[in-house]
Amino acid sequence: MAALGKIRGRGPILILIIGFGLFAFIAEEAFRSCEATQNDRRQQVGEVLGEKISVQDFQKMVDEYTEVVKMQQGTQSLNEEQLNQVKDVVWNTYVQTKILEKEANALGLTVTNAELQNILKEGSNPMLMQTPFVNRQTGRFDVSSLQKFLADYKAQKGTNPQLAQQYEPIYKYWSFIEKTLRQQVLGQKFQALFAHCLLSNPLEAKMAFKDSHEESQIQLASFPYSSIDDSKVKIAESDLKAKYNELKSRFQQYVExxxxxxxxxxxxPSTTDRQALQKQFADYSKELAAAADPAEVIRKSTSLVSYLGIPVLKTAFPSDIANRIDSMSVGQVWGPVESKQDNTLNIIKLVAKQQLPDSVQYRQIQVAGATIDAAHKTADSIYTALQNGADFEALAKKYGQTGEKAWLTTSQYQNTPSLDKDSKNYIVTVNSMAVNETKNLQMGQGNVIVQVLDRRGMVSKYTAAVIKKTIEFxxxxxxxxxxxxxxxxxxxxxxxxxxxxxxxxxxxxxxxxxxxxxxxxxxxxxxxxxxxxxxxxxxxxxxxxxxxxxxxxxxxxxxxxxxxxVGYRTLSDPQVRDMVKAEVMKDKKAEMLLTQLKGVSSIAAAKAKGGKIADVEQITFAAPAFISVTGASEPALSGAVSATAKGRFSKNAVKGNAGIYLFQVTNKKMRPGKYEDNEEQKLRQRYGQYASNFMNELFINAGVIDNRYLFF
CATH class of the missing domain: 3.10.50 (Chitinase A; domain 3)
Structure with a gap:
């Protein structure tokens, strides 16, 4: 009992201790929960319609589309700007797809396999023309070629996994095209539903035709708002608030x-940095001038431009070098010269300039042997047989090759970063051989018997050594x-x-x-x-x-x-305030001008009031009139002119974007052209364009959260 009494006596203290303990426990759990939520957010690229996408899933989509772009462009890698474009396309496509899927599911819209097959058989969709399954003779998508590829791929997966792996990039590319094609067709269906909510009819079509073809000619009296000095206009805070409330919808912001x-x-780079580089280049210039073979000088300089030592087109060089090389003589050294366009210092030595074919048709037989000497001996006998009239293809087949014709073009080799000695010798020899000439080339590992069959496109080619280095700090x-x-x-x-x-x-x-x-x-x-x-x-x-x-x-x-x-930008925002003030200023000046113009009923009277008079032609209801005096497009003026009969003076002054206008209609006529039944079709196409604007409303309501900045 005594113990219980002591406990009761210290009851308030115990309650406080237990309370603090419970609070600490709850706070710890809350902290853990917040930390978990924060960590979860750090792994999310974004959210659409309440559905989150992780950085891993988004990266997979980016990788998939990156491979597609690389295949389309025929490149092995993308630069930073291109990768950013890929990420933007992937994100925007993901958002639109999620929004579209939700709306399509609610409406029961789908793209069936039968519909997709019909699209493939028709072969006219532009996306299909980006695939490898285009018939070169007809220039059209060939569905049978696609079907053969898919069948081969499926068969090879079971029997020859190594060959199937070679097919894999094209298979993934087609899978992406097919998926994108389904999304595209579904989007077209959804947009078509919107478009058909806006109906056209013959009466409306005839009115639209009249609006776009009836032209008015007017005498216009312009009273620009700029004719009134801003200092003469008094603007109260109440004026700004009233105008802000009127224009508030303009200032809604949908993302933070x-x-x-x-x-x-x-x-x-400092002056000292530039002087040090200039000194380096002065030495390079002397070495290049003295060098019989500039390869070692270029290698030592770590130039941004490789030296291949073979004749190439001007296009193989950077544009600033290409622009200079034509005016140089063989053996000349030009530079050092600074190029502002890429912030580099440059030296050029023109080693040779020749007229050579841009493309050469050839065939060849590669000859190997147990030893280098054995290969040389076999090659000599093949070469002798060809010189004595033997059939090239028959000999090639005897040594396990086809001897088929092929083309060697300058673009195939001129941008390669480096070439070995044998490759240089081969390219130079083939370019310099005459038609039907055959040569026996000794290589490091054997011989190549090569015969030139055709030479086309004689062009100027240059062998040039270029030292180009960035001017760095x-x-x-x-x-x-x-x-x-x-x-x-x-x-x-x-x-x-x-x-x-x-x-x-x-x-x-x-x-x-x-x-x-x-x-x-x-x-x-x-x-x-x-x-x-x-x-x-x-x-x-x-x-x-x-x-x-x-x-x-x-x-x-x-x-x-x-x-x-997210929400409405307030009047305290400087940008909003400036916009509202400009509108109030315009309204105030319009009131002053309208008061000044009361009772004016002719162009002469308007001129007497200070109006700037000009003839304006080709005004139609369908397009805003551009007024050169005020430098503004004025849709309100177009509407007022179209509603005024020929010979009449404007019933009321027109308040425009840049001034007040009075006018006299001097003529009305119809543009050349005949009303046709396809005017309704034109209206439907226009409504289809309007329908695409509804996607923006769906985007606003989708609760899109974009956290890509955390990862990319």
Whole structure:
């Protein structure tokens, strides 16, 4: 009992202890939950209609489309800009597909296998023309060629996995085309439903024809708003608020955006850096002039342009080199010269200039043996037999080859980064041989008997040694710029201080407004993903860390100036305020001009009031009239003119975008052309275009969240 009494006596303390314990437990669980949610978010590229997509799934789609683009372009890799375009296409396609699937499922819309087969048999869809299954003779998609490929692929998977692996890239490419084709057809069906909600009829078609073909000629009196000085217009805050409420729908924002002010410097080569490179190039120039074979000089210089040592077209060289090479004489050394277009220093030595065929038709027999000498001996006997009239293809087949004809074009080899000695010898020999000439070429591992059958497209070819190097800053130059900028950032901890003191330190403050998560770079500076991640986690007024970015040549610090959340931009927003003020200014000036023009009933009277008189022709209801006096398109004027009979003066003054207008209709006539039954079809096509605008409404309602900036 005594123990119970002690416990009761300390009851309030125990309650507090237990309460704190429970709170700590709940807080810990809440923290874990928040942390788990945050980690989950870090793995999500985005969200559409409540469905999240992980970075792994999105990357698979990016990889798939990257391979498609590489196959279409015939390249092995994509640069950074091309990869960004791929990611944008994949994201936009994913979003549209998800939205479309939801709407199509609700309506019961599908694309059946039978429909797809009909499209393949018809073969007219432009997407099919991008596949390898196009008949070269007819220029049309060949469904039988596709079916044969798919059957071969399926058979090889079971019997010859190695060959099936070679087929795999084309199979994946076709799978992508088929999937995309289904999505495209489904989208066309959905859009067609929208389009048929807007019906055309003969009466409407005739009115539309009249609106686009009836032209009016007028005498126009223009009274530009600019004729009234802004200082004469009094604008109250109540005027701005009233106009803002009237135009509020214009200022709706569907995704969050942020305004940032930043200081960015690009590190550039110093005078010392340039002088050091110039000294290097002076030495290279002497070495090139003296060298019988410039290959070693080019290798030592680490030039951006490889030296192949064979004749190639001008197109094989960078444009600044190609533009110069024609005017050079053989043996001449030109440079060092700076090229502003790619920030390089350049030297050229023209080794040779020749007239050679752009393409050569040839056939060959490759000869190998147990030893090099054995190969040479066999090749000599083959060559002798050919010289004595033996059949080339028959001899080729005797040695396990076809001896078939092939073409060697300059473009096949001129952009290769390097060539071995045998390849150079082969290319130079084939290009210089006469038609029907046969040669026995000794190679490192054997011989090649080659015969030239045709030479086409005689062109100028150049053997040129080029040293091209980027004018770069040194480590010392970068360190000096880094230390100076780092000191500036350290000395100015607040956003206000950075913005105020930047100019004193020799830096300029720049702005990037309305930045969204859809951008790839902050302020169009490469490698700023970390800065973007900071930007969308920061609060207004926050200062970023200092970033080393760009192409390893930029230093950046940013201040988050303003966050624009989803919803309506307010009147306190400077951009909104400026737009509203401009509209109020226009309204006020219009009122002043309309008061001034009361009672004016002729062009002469309008001129007396200060109107600028001009003849304007070819005004139709279907298009806004462009008025050169005010420099504006005026749809309201087009409507008023079309509604006024020939010979009549405008009943009321027209309030336009850039001024007030009065007019006299001097003539009306119909443009050449006859009303035809296809006018209704034209209207239906126009309605189809209108229907595509509804996709934007579906996008707005889909709750799209784009977090790609966290990963790409």
């Amino acid at each position: 955006s942020r305004d940032v002010k930043y200081v960015d410097i690009q590190v550039l 040194s480590k010392d130059t970068y360190s000096a710029a880094y230390n100076k900028f780092s000191s500036f950032v350290s000395a100015n901890q607040s956003g206000a201080d950075i913005l105020k003191n930047a100019a004193k330190s020799g830096y300029s403050v720049q702005e990037a407004n309305d930045v969204t998560t859809a951008v790839h770079y902050l302020a169009n500076i490469h490698s700023t993903r970390e800065a973007l991640k900071w930007l969308f986690e920061a609060k207004e007024g926050d200062v970023s860390p200092m970033y080393e970015c760009g192409d390893n040549d930029h230093l950046l610090v940013a201040v988050l100036d303003k966050i624009h959340p």
